[in-house]
Amino acid sequence: MRRLNVLLVEDDNDARELYGCMLDLAGYSVKAVSGGLEAFAEIQVNRPDLVVTDIGMPGFSGLDLIVAVRSNAELADLPVIAITSFGQKIRERARAAGATDAIDKPTEVAKLREVIDAAVSRLALADKLTAKTSC
Numbered sequence: 001m002r003r004l005n006v007l008l009v010e011d012d013n014d015a016r017e018l019y020g021c022m023l024d025l026a027g028y029s030v031k032a033v034s035g036g037l038e039a040f041a042e043i044q045v046n047r048p049d050l051v052v053t054d055i056g057m058p059g060f061s062g063l064d065l066i067v068a069v070r071s072n073a074e075l076a077d078l079p080v081i082a083i084t085s086f087g088q089k090i091r092e093r094a095r096a097a098g099a100t101d102a103i104d105k106p107t108e109v110a111k112l113r114e115v116i117d118a119a120v121s122r123l124a125l126a127d128k129l130t131a132k133t134s135c
Contacts, residue, residue, distance in 0.1 A: 003029040004120065009039040009053035009065065015105075019052065019083075022109040028116070036060030040068050043075060050116060054105070055084040055094055063097050070098035079119040083107065 006028045010016035013034075020032045031048065033039050037060040039053065051069070055062035062082055069075045082094035082102040091102035100119045103111060 003027060004050060004116070005029045005031070005048040006116070007039060007042060007048040007051045008032040009034075009036065009051065009057070009062065011035055011054060011057040015054070019112070022112060023052070026109055026113045036062060036065040036068075039065055043069065043078070044072075047075070047078070050079045050081065050119060052081045052083060052112070052116070055082050055090055055102075056086055063094060066094060066097040066099050079116075079122075081112075081115055081119060083112075 006023055008016065008020055008023060008030055010019060010032065011034050016032050016034065020030050023030045031042065031046070033042055035057055036053070039051065040060070043051065051065075053062040053065055062084070066080050066082065069078055069080055079100040080098070082091065082099040083105040084090045084094065084102065085105045091104070094102040101115050103115055
């Protein structure tokens with residue numbers, strides 16, 4: 001079985017390493033980058049199966065990344081999970097911008113895996129429904 005390719009976007013070195021290790025140990029193939037612009041370029045060249053992005057990053061933030069992904073027709077269906085330490089209002093803003101889900105940071109590996117698996121399951125279900133209705 002193929003490992004799910006996850007792009008991790010986190011500007012804090014320690015958090016990037018921690019979440020990268022958590023995702024790797026959970027069975028995902030992880031590419032980690034430190035900012036939104038770098039992530040958007042990576043997504044366009046090597047589209048991952050899913051993106052996990054911090055929201056509070058300088059410059060091109062996680063919210064900017066979500067908007068950019070949702071604005072691109074070729075990427076619009078890419079699952080994007082937002083993680084933030086800024087609370088409920090920012091999680092709501094992330095969802096309004098198009099995040100597949102948004103969770104508090106720090107989080108435990110079990111919660112992160114649960115959210116990722118739910119996003120992938122929704123995508124797989126949508127693909128099955130599309131396949132059944134196509135001519």
